[in-house]
Amino acid sequence: MTNDSKAPVTILGLGLMGQALAAAFLDNGHPTTVWNRTPAKAEHLVARGARLATTIDDAVKAGLAIICLTDYHAVHDLLAPADLDGAVLVNLTSGTSTEARDTARWAAQRGARYVDGAIMATPPYIGTPDALILLSGAPVDDQLTALGTVNHLGPDHGLASLYDAGGLTMMWGILNAWLHGTALLRTAGVNAATYAPFAQHLARGVAEWLPGYASQIDNNAYPAEASALETDARAMDHLIAESEAVGINTALPRLFKTFAARAISAGHGGEQYPVLIEEFIKPGN
Ligand code: FVH
Numbered sequence: 001m002t003n004d005s006k007a008p009v010t011i012l013g014l015g016l017m018g019q020a021l022a023a024a025f026l027d028n029g030h031p032t033t034v035w036n037r038t039p040a041k042a043e044h045l046v047a048r049g050a051r052l053a054t055t056i057d058d059a060v061k062a063g064l065a066i067i068c069l070t071d072y073h074a075v076h077d078l079l080a081p082a083d084l085d086g087a088v089l090v091n092l093t094s095g096t097s098t099e100a101r102d103t104a105r106w107a108a109q110r111g112a113r114y115v116d117g118a119i120m121a122t123p124p125y126i127g128t129p130d131a132l133i134l135l136s137g138a139p140v141d142d143q144l145t146a147l148g149t150v151n152h153l154g155p156d157h158g159l160a161s162l163y164d165a166g167g168l169t170m171m172w173g174i175l176n177a178w179l180h181g182t183a184l185l186r187t188a189g190v191n192a193a194t195y196a197p198f199a200q201h202l203a204r205g206v207a208e209w210l211p212g213y214a215s216q217i218d219n220n221a222y223p224a225e226a227s228a229l230e231t232d233a234r235a236m237d238h239l240i241a242e243s244e245a246v247g248i249n250t251a252l253p254r255l256f257k258t259f260a261a262r263a264i265s266a267g268h269g270g271e272q273y274p275v276l277i278e279e280f281i282k283p284g285n
Contacts, residue, residue, distance in 0.1 A: 006030040007143040008063030010053060012078065013093075014041040016123050018068040021092070021147060024127035026050060028146035033062040037078075056082040060089070060112075064143055067091045068119075072099040076106075085111035090140060092117045092133075096165075097158030104137055104157035113138045116157045118164035121148060136160040174203055180243075180252045187246040213274040222271035229276070230269040233260040 006029045011022040014036035022045050025032045034042045035053040042052050053059035060082055069075050072095040079089075089112050091103065100116040107114035115138050121131035131148025136159035144150050153159040178199045185195040216222050236257040243250045259279045268275040 006146075008033070009143070010035065010059045010062045010065045011068065012036075012056075012059055012065060013068040013074075014038075014045070015068065015070070017092070017119065017126070019045070020123035020126035021066060021068060022050060023048070024146045024148075027127060030146060031063065033059060035059040060084060060087040064140060065089050066144075067093060069093050071095060072103060075103065079107075079110075087112040088115070088138075088140065089113065090115045090117055090135070090144070092119050094118065094164065095161055097161040100136070100157045100161045114157065115140050116160050118160040118167075119147075120164065120167055134160040134163050176252060178203075180248075183248040184243065184246060187248065213272070216272060216274045217277050222268070222273075222275040224270055224272050226272065228270045229260055229263055229273060232273055233257065233264060233269070236260060 008031040009025050010033040011018050011025070012035045014022065014034060018036070019041070022032055022034050026045065026048050032045075032050045033053050034045050034050045035056065036042050039052065042050065046052050051062070053062060056078060059065065060079070065087055067075055067078070067089060069078065070093070072091075072093060075091060075093055084107060089107055091100075091114070095103075104114045104116060116136050118134045119126075119131070120134060125131040126147055129149050133144055133147050133150045134153055135144070135150060136153045137155060137157040139152055153163060178196075181199055182192045182195055186192070236253055239253040240250050240257060243253055259276050262279050263269075263276050266278065268278065
């Protein structure tokens, strides 16, 4: 049942994620319009009470226009022929901060309000508090709460994409480190399920360090309160040697050592680990 107090929304793009977005709005009583390049994907949503937009102009004018396509090229392909004057666009397609800022300018020139966003969840979590929806640009937060936990990051349209990228680097960094540890332990017959709780404990412990390390970075001061970078570098040599000795891949520990060696060469060997930010902010690899 639609609820007149709920903002009308349109979902443009009914892929795996778009389907979940539309279902969440329908579940929460929003008058929901849907559009997809392949109309057949809308059939079950129409059966649940969604309205199928006949044109793109109809779709973007039927309500808050939430776009969830493969990439920004698809977004521009889709919207280029549309009359966007007065439309409110919420683009939840993955992309870069440059694409977000460029699209915001492009939309404003066409008379549209533009919000850029990133979905930090997979489709099954949409509609639950675990689905973190990051937004940047014009505020529309209260109209999107049907999707999950909405976090508006500020007026810079590029912020949601940057946080998304920052989330991905954390995810893959943790997973790759865990996989390296799992490979080490497997050489001694310790299976992944046995090592995983230990790895989780370590990950939680390191996560506790982040606020203090962030303060060191923001203050540009890295007193070695726990250990100096040179101590870490020696342990990295040990990790490389161990990985070689047991016959597993050494690329990840060697990458750790590459960053540390550069910082030590720059004179930071006696400082705390976060001083490595000096290497991460340099372009190149
Ligand atoms: N699925 C996930 O778990 C992740 C979670 C994090 C955020 N991503 C991003 O969400 C965007 C959509 O992802 P998706 O999983 O829904 O992707 P698909 O199932 O492949 O659906 C793609 C839709 O895009 C439509 N489309 C593609 N190109 C065009 C175009 N040129 N013009 C119009 N529509 C286009 C496609 O239409 P169709 O093939 O059904 O006709 C789908 O509706 C994505 O940015 C993820 O990174 C999801």
